[in-house]
Amino acid sequence: MNANTKEATAVAAPWDRTEFEAQLRAKGAGYHIHHPFNVKMTNGELTHEQIRGWVANRFYYQIIIPQKDGAIISNCDDRETRRKWVLRILDHDGWEDNEGGIEAWTALGKAVGISREDLWSLKFVVPGVRFAVDAYLNFARRSPWQEAVCSSLTEMFAPKIHKDRLANWPQHYPWIETTGLQYFRSRISLAERDVEHGLAVTLDHFTTRVQQDRALDILQLKLDILWSMLDAIDKAYP
């Protein structure tokens, strides 16, 4: 066996699609659903001030998402992907009579007691949240589009977190008008549609084991971004 053959056999075999998808989904163990701040949110243990702090800070994520998706489209040379991906921008920015997700988040802000002016001023956004969200946008701008698509796959775990809020908030936070929860309701089916597409791109593109390991690292980066946001919010609103 010469040195080259030895090297070749040392490289692990790629996972098949089923196993690769299972490896990606296993990353859900590190999703921000398990962050202490989110656990407190689910259990009804947050103060009005903490809920308001979370809503105001998460708004920065909401407004960056369409810019992030625009960056992916600008890097993407595949028309079929662009045709689907562009819907994500419309979901958040809205079109014609559909006001979109950013507006729905503004309604959530209002329901928890934050005026449109205060929310949109971004004056409550803490440096750690800004830094983490900007890192997501920069990653999408600078990476091959398939890698940026992969980084969106935390959405695999998002329907559960939205459903938790819909199930628990009315009981734990009766002071929040339930009309404000429409954002969470709307995201469940949209996230499922997004994941179907994002997952197909990822399973098609990352085919060697080295690439598959890279995909898991990318997903970890995104999990870390979401986790860091809650660390920063937790610290700012004790």
Ligand SMILES: O=C(O)c1cc(C(=O)O)c2c(n1)C(=O)C(=O)c1cc(C(=O)O)[nH]c1-2
């Ligand atoms: O409330 C959440 O916990 C949560 C998480 C995520 C996510 O996992 O990235 C998204 C959303 N919400 C969301 O509403 C949303 O529109 C969204 C888009 C994306 C993305 O990466 O493109 N993630 C998420």
